[in-house]
Amino acid sequence: EVQLVESGGGLVEPGGSLRLSCAASGFTFSSYSIHWVRQAPGKGLLWVSRINTDGTTPYYADSVKGRFTISRDNAKNTLYLQMNSLTAEDTAVYYCVRGTFDMWGRGTMVTVSS
Amino acid sequence: DVVMTQSPLSLPVTLGQPASISCRSSQSLVYSDGNTYLSWFQQRPGQSPRRLIYKVSNRDSGVPDRFSGSGSGTDFTLKITRVEAEDVGIYYCMQGAHWPPWTFGQGTKVEIK
Numbered sequence: 160e161v162q163l164v165e166s167g168g169g170l171v172e173p174g175g176s177l178r179l180s181c182a183a184s185g186f187t188f189s190s191y192s193i194h195w196v197r198q199a200p201g202k203g204l205l206w207v208s209r210i211n212t213d214g215t216t217p218y219y220a221d222s223v224k225g226r227f228t229i230s231r232d233n234a235k236n237t238l239y240l241q242m243n244s245l246t247a248e249d250t251a252v253y254y255c256v257r258g259t260f261d262m263w264g265r266g267t268m269v270t271v272s273s
Numbered sequence: 274d275v276v277m278t279q280s281p282l283s284l285p286v287t288l289g290q291p292a293s294i295s296c297r298s299s300q301s302l303v304y305s306d307g308n309t310y311l312s313w314f315q316q317r318p319g320q321s322p323r324r325l326i327y328k329v330s331n332r333d334s335g336v337p338d339r340f341s342g343s344g345s346g347t348d349f350t351l352k353i354t355r356v357e358a359e360d361v362g363i364y365y366c367m368q369g370a371h372w373p374p375w376t377f378g379q380g381t382k383v384e385i386k
Contacts, residue, residue, distance in 0.1 A: 182371060195376070196307065203365065203377060203378075203379050203380045204314075204365055204367075204377040204380075205377070206374050206375040206376065208353050208374075210375065218372070218373040218374075219373070219374070221322075238320075254322070260312060260314070260324050260327075260367065260369070260375075261327070263321040263322055263323065264321065264337075265321055266321055272351075
C-alpha cells in the first residue's frame, strides 16, 4: 500500500525540542521531494518545509526558519523534521506530504504547553 | 509571498444542488513552463486533506466527476454539480507556481442546509 506514516508527536514544554519522522512505503521514496504541512487546531493549512529528492536543498517557512531542520534518509525511506525552540504557536497536526501534494499522511499532533 | 483568497468562507448547500467556490491569487499562477499550478483539496471532518484537482482542471484518480476546476491567471473556481452528503468538509486552494512558500487559501466550509 502506498502510504506516509508520521510519528514522534507529543506534548513538549515551550523552548523544548521534538523530532518528527515520516515513514514512506509503496513507492520509490527517493524519487520524490517531500513536504511538511501543519494545521493548528481549528485553523487552515500552512506549508512548513520541503526537501528535494537527495536531501541537498531544504526550504522553510519564515515562521520556522532557524528553528526547524528537515532531512531525509533515502536508504530508510524516512523523512525527518527536527523542531527546536518550540512555542505555543507551533502547536498543530503535522502532515508529511508527497512532492506534488498528491499524497498526505494521517498526521502527528504536536502540543507545546507548560 | 502569493496570497490566496477564497470566497465564500462558509457555504451551506442543499443536497443535490450545485456549489461553487472562488479562489483568487495575488499574482498570476502561470509558471515558466506554461502550466498553471493551482490545486484544490478536500478535508473531510477528522481526516487528512486529499487532493481533488491539480493544474486548475485535472481531476485526481477516484475523484467523482461532479467536481470540476476552472480558471486562469489569478481567478479560479471549484464547482460541485450536485452536492452529496460525503462532500461536507473544508475545501482549500493552493498555489505551486511561486515557491517557496507554497500557499493555501483560508478554506471554505461546505455544509448541508
